[in-house]
Amino acid sequence: LTSILSDAWTILILRDTLLSPKRFSELEKSLEGISTRTLTLKLTKLVEEDVLQNKDHYYTVTPKGKKLKPIIDAMGKVGEGF
Numbered sequence: 001l002t003s004i005l006s007d008a009w010t011i012l013i014l015r016d017t018l019l020s021p022k023r024f025s026e027l028e029k030s031l032e033g034i035s036t037r038t039l040t041l042k043l044t045k046l047v048e049e050d051v052l053q054n055k056d057h058y059y060t061v062t063p064k065g066k067k068l069k070p071i072i073d074a075m076g077k078v079g080e081g082f
Contacts, residue, residue, distance in 0.1 A: 004049060005071065009034055009042050014051070014065065014072050021058040 004010060009031065016022055016030050028039055043059060046052040051065035 004046070004051060005068070007042070009038060010046065011072060011075065013039075013042055013046065013059075014061070014068060015076070017052060017059050017061050018066075018069055018072060021055075021060040023058055027059065 012031055013027060016027060022030075024039070024043070027043075028034065028036065031039065043052065043054070046059075046065075047054055049064075050062055051068070052059050053062050
């Protein structure tokens with residue numbers, strides 16, 4: 001779990017996919033500055049870790065991934081204070 005949340009891109013991917021299922025191209029647009037290769041690697045790892053699933057070309061959060069929502073939300077609130 002710690003290795004999943006230790007990367008800023010991964011946290012942003014989770015933030016976006018927790019809001020709604022996303023296509024690769026939608027994530028690429030919303031994550032300004034991420035390279036195609038980095039996004040591919042991060043998504044592959046999240047699927048391997050059973051945090052996301054790729055279904056019908058959409059990345060969706062799995063039940064395991066949904067357990068991370070309170071942590072992602074709390075990190076967002078802390079970030080708002082800066």
